[in-house]
Amino acid sequence: MAKKQLFKSLLAGLLAGTMLLSGCGQQETGGAQEKEKEGASEIAGSEQAETDTAKEEEIIPVRWITAGTPQTGMDAVLAEVNKILGERYGLNLQLEIYDYGSYDEKMNMIISSGEAFDVCFTTQSWLNKYQPNVSRGAFLPLDELIEANAPGLKNILPEFLFEQARVEGAVYAVPNYQICYDSFGFMMRKDLVEKYEFDWENVKTIEDMYPFWDAVRDNEPDLYPVGDLSIQAFEEDFVAINMIGDYYSAGGSGVSMYIKKGDDSYTVDWFPDLVKEYKSAFGELYRRGYIRDDIITLQDDSADVTAGKYASRLGIVKPGGEIEQKLQAGGYDYVQVALTKPFINALASRAAMNAVSSSSEHPEAAIKMLEVMNTDVEIYNMINYGIEGTNYTMENGFVKEIPDSGYFFNxxxxxxxQFNAYLVEGQKEGVWEETMEINNNAEVSPISGFSFNEEPVSTQMAQMSSVAGEYKFAGLYDDFEARFEEYRTKMEQAGVEEYKAEVQRQLDEWLKANGKK
Amino acid sequence: MAIEKKGRTEKKKSRRSTRIDNVQLFILALPAIILLFVFCYIPIGGVILAFKKFKVNLGILGSPWSGLDNFRFFFTSSDAWRVIRNTLGMNFLFIVFTTLCSVLFAVIMFNLRNRRMVKLYQTTTLMPSFLSWVVVGYMVYALLMPGEMGLINQVLTLFGAEPVDWYARAAYWPVILLLVKLWHGVGYNSLFYYASLMGIDASFFEAAQLDGATKSQQFSYIILPSLKPVIIVMTLLNIGNIFRADFGLFFNVPRNVGVLYPTTDVVDTYVYRALTQLGDVGMSTAVGLVQSLVGFVLILITNLVVRRIDPESALF
Incomplete structure (x- = not known):
């Protein structure tokens, strides 16, 4: 008998527990609704209750996910932003920021699981990759949406941005207008350059850097003579800086495809012999002791960067780059020198874009939000820097961060x-104009806008990516010669020739369609 | 003997109270059953993705079929053989050595008289199991760092030996990985064996001692036979996972260094490396499905073999 009672009380307890849980759930959603109402009425201001509900319906939430440093004071800033957004455009921005390290994984999960969101940050080859997402149907085609809901985008952004964003004829993301050209070069710590009286202004080739690196290697045991803006990509960047003079990049992941400049037949190849030469040259730098010993096993060097431990760094050189470097790398003053001429790659504008999700419930609002972000200077800068007086102050037209205020997305x-951004303290006046100027005058790839659809060769690509990982930093090993030949054979086994043929086929088609062949 | 006892008590109970017993036990097990159902049975439906070209906007059911296309990526790759060999080989080593060491450790603990020391040893060996592989990866890195930064290389140079570039020599890694795995897992695994040793009726040992059995005779006639079922069950479970490598171990400890792939690249790391680029759900599912199928077949075969040799010990 006692047992039966125990059973009953157990059951009762279970039921009560369930009810409690569901009750809580309901209360919570109720609370959220109320909060939303509160928010809405705040926006509506002193208007009457009946118009209140009407207003509420007009304001459409837009869930925007982006990469960057998460900000603790975001709620306060968004509340301010949404007041203006609600009044001006009937939108409500729900911004989510994930750090660069986890953004990729996060987006992969959100997209694969079909979770509803409106806008997300996407790039060609860095985070949340554009093309794989387009081919798996994650993004909406935007041409008609822009035409109908956000004509302002076409007015403010140059046409070539959209051209480069096209995949098989349709635009799937709005490129962020910023620096479009690549110009490789070195950043150098000014104090060291002066200390060793290095003639940095006349550096034309990588060899010209040797005296400086020798001096640092011999006299500064705590410093590394040279690093890369992205240390994991040091070898690739080194190969790229050598190739860029005579070859156009034709895209490709797992392996980079090139076309020789001045080659009217537009023959695509991966030029393994050249790559071998440059990888071996990279190994030479390592053997000379310019590159840190542990580069092969290194996974993250951000602590060394912040401490200013690199005497020089390889990377993209741009107007205002010294200031950016100073903020990022130890507060030292930097000088920069470009080794290659400004050049606009075939898909340069895909470096940073925002796409509208195919899971979006209000694509019209999403594209409208994108238009606002690109055209409304006030809102854009609020999201970028926070609230004036709370997160930053304006001094002589320059933004000055208030430290530890909880928000400074920057x-x-x-x-x-980006050309709508207020200048930050330390940035040169006219830096945007200068960037735009170089954008307009840089050499543009003759295949600008050609985008390779990897779908037909995805098996080969997956295998090549794996091989590329295995032979990363091959140049640093003593048996480089044998190692590289192994790499070549394995790439061939993985199907680099078929991949190449497919790039060539698509390129020929594209050239024909664009009247270039 | 144990079975007999149970039978007798069961007979005493009325049928109704047995049923109530069952219901109560069922309620106790319910949360676990629900979890199992939600996280292990429902997702099985997802295997159809292995045969589909997954499109986010069309959903799982709406995506077009693609036949066996997704399987091509793994099986046509030139590294497939190497990766499979590493996975099976390393897991085989792990199973054999983990079992040996865990049983040995459990027996040693069982024979220790000082209970406080037993607790101390067990806690110490158990600690590593709570460390995430990421942390372990850095600990191993501190030991093996290249040049003269790593602890082991410092010791080597102290004795006048040349420092070894551990992260450039693939041949050392099966041993390194095995040692790390043992250090990480033996304490935890030995608990299973220790628990079943504690369950042995003490009168067995008393009787054996009276009859003058030596320690080693006690080991082979009492301890080993009573451990046999646990060893077999544990091994069977491990064999079921033999095609599935411990991703944390194989990814974090060798630090994803390319030169080491000839001995450290396993199915999971290979797939991770190739598909993080693509984010192709279909291809990953295909490999996962193959891993599960191989594991399933291996369990069946092993169980069959066990049943042939010793029907009592077979799992089913």
Whole structure:
């Protein structure tokens, strides 16, 4: 008998527990609704209750996911932003920021699981990759949406941005207007350059850097003579800086495809012999002791970067780059020198874009939000820097961060039109104009806008990616010669020739369609 | 003997109270059953993705079929053989050595008289199991760092030996990985064996001692036979996972260094490396399905073999 009672009370307890849980759930959603109402009425201001509900319906939430440093004071800033957004455009921005390390994985999960969101940050080859997402149907085609809901985008952004964003004829993301050209070069710590009286202004080739690196290697045991803006890509960047003079990149992941400049037949190849030469040259730098010993096993060097431990760094050189470097790398003053001429790659504008999700419930609002972000200077800067007086102050027209105020996103290039950003203290006056000027005058790839659809060769690509990982930093090993030949054979086994043929086939078609062949 | 006892008590109970017993036990097990159902049975439906070209906007059911296309990526790759060999080989080593060491450790603990020391040893050996592989990866890195930064290389140079570039020599890694795995897992695994040793009726040992059995005779006639079922069950479970490598171990400890792939690249790391680029759900599912099928077949075969040799010990 006692047992039966125990059973009953157990059952009762279970039921009560369930009810409690579901009750809580209901209460919570109720609370959220109320909060939303509160927010809405705040926006509506002193208007009457009946118009209140009407207003509420008009304001459409837009869930925007982006990459960057998460900000603790985001809620306060968004509340301010949404007041203006609600009044001006009937939109409500729900911004989510994930750090660069986890963004890729996060987006992969969100997209694969079909979770509803409106806008997300996407790039060609860095985070949340554009093309694989387009081919798996994650993004909406935007041409008609832009025409109908956001004509302002076409007015403010140059046409070539959209041209480069096209995949098989349709635009799937709005490129963020920013620096479009690549110009490789070195950043150098000014104090060291002066200390060793290095003539940095006349550096034309990599060899010209040797005296400086020798001096640092011999006299500064705590410093590394040279690093890369992205240390994991040091070898690739080194190969790229050598190739860029005579070859156009034709895209490709797992392996980079090139076309020789001045080659009217537009023959695509991966030029393994050249790559071998440059990888071996990279190994030479390592053997000379310019590159840190542990580069092969290194996974993250951000602590060394912040401590300013690199005497020089290889990477993209751009107007205002010294200041950016100073903020990022130890507060030292930097000088920069470009080794290659400004050049606009075939898909340069895909470096930072924002796409509308196919799971979006209000694509019209999403594209409208994108238009606002690219055209409304006030809102854009609020999201970028926070609230004036709370998160930053304006001094002589320059933004000055209020430290530890909880919000200073300062990654305008991830949000929209960077040329709308207020200048930050330390930036040169006219830096945007200068950037735009170089954008307009840089050499443009003759195959600008050609985008390779990897779908037909995805098996080969997956295998080549794996091989590329295995032979990363091959140049640093003593048996480089044998190692590289192994790499070549394995790439061939993985199907690099078929991949190449497919790139060539698509390129020929594209050339024909664009009247270039 | 144990079975007999149970039978007798069961007979005493009325049928109704047995049923109530069952219901109560069922309720106790319910949360676990629900979890199992939600996380292990429902997702099985997802295997159809292995045969589909997954499109996010069309959903799982709406995506077009693609036949066996997704399987091509793994099986046509030139590394497939190497990766499979590493996975099976390393897991085989792990199973054999983990079992040996865990049983040995459990027996040693069982024979220790000082209970406080037993607790101390067990806690110490158990600690590593709670460390995430990421942390372990860095600990191993501190030991093996290249040049003269790593602890082991410092010791080597102290004795006048040349420092070894551990992260450039693939041949050392099966041993390194095995040692790390043992250090990480033996304490935890030995608990299973220790628990079943504690369950042995003490009168067995008393009787054996009275009859003058030596320690080694006690080991082979009492301890080993009573451990046999646990060893077999544990091994069977491990064999079921033999095609599935411990991703944390194989990814974090060798630090994803390319030169080491000839001995450290396993199915999971290979797939991870190739498909993080693509984010192709279909291809990953295909490999996962193959891993599960191989594991399933291996369990069946092993169980069959066990049943042939010793029907009592077979799992089913």
């Amino acid at each position: 990654s305008g290039w991830a949000l929209g039109n």
